[in-house]
Amino acid sequence: MTQVTTRGAGSGWWSRRRILGALSLAAFVRPARAEGATVEMQQLKFAPAEIEIPMGGTVTFVNLDLVPHTATGEDFDTGTLRKEERKEIAFPAAGEFTYLCKFHRHMTGRVIVR
Numbered sequence: 867m868t869q870v871t872t873r874g875a876g877s878g879w880w881s882r883r884r885i886l887g888a889l890s891l892a893a894f895v896r897p898a899r900a901e902g903a904t905v906e907m908q909q910l911k912f913a914p915a916e917i918e919i920p921m922g923g924t925v926t927f928v929n930l931d932l933v934p935h936t937a938t939g940e941d942f943d944t945g946t947l948r949k950e951e952r953k954e955i956a957f958p959a960a961g962e963f964t965y966l967c968k969f970h971r972h973m974t975g976r977v978i979v980r
Contacts, residue, residue, distance in 0.1 A: 902954075904928060905975060907935040907947065907967070912975035921960045921979050928952040935973070939965035 901923045906913045908930040919925060927937045929947040937944045937955070941963060944953040957963065957979045967973035 902926060905937070906930050907937070907973070910970055911973055912937070912967075915975045916978065917975075918978040918980060919957060922956075922958055923979065924954050924956050925977055926952055926954045934969060936968045937965045937975070938968050939963050939977075 901920065902925070903917050903919050903923065904926045905917060906928050910931065910933075917925060927944050927947065929935050929949055929951055932949055934946045934948050936946055937953075942955050942965070944955065947953060957977060960979050963977045963979065965975050965977070
C-alpha cells in the first residue's frame with residue numbers, strides 16, 4: 867500500500883503554527899509604494915503645487931502650457947521646458963524642496979520627501 871501525502875488546506879501540514887509563522891513573516895514584507903509622481907505646468911501654475919513622495923522617488927515635471935517653464939529649486943533645476951516636454955528629477959534624500967519657475971516667479975511648488 868502506498869501512502870499519499872497531501873499538503874492542502876485540510877492537511878496537518880497547514881497547522882496553526884505554520885499559518886502563524888507565515889503571517890509573522892508577512893510583517894517584514896514592505897508594501898508597494900509609488901516611487902514616482904507627476905507635476906504638470908498648466909495655466910501658469912504647478913499642479914499639484916505640493917506633492918509627497920518616498921525617499922529615492924522621482925517627480926516628472928511636464929509642461930502643458932504654450933509658454934516655456936522651469937522647475938528650479940536650490941538642489942535641482944529642470945532647465946527650460948517647452949510645450950509637451952518633460953524632465954524627471956530624482957530625490958534621493960528626505961526633506962522639503964521648494965521650487966519656482968524662473969520665467970513666472972509667482973509659480974511655486976514644494977516636494978516633500980519622506
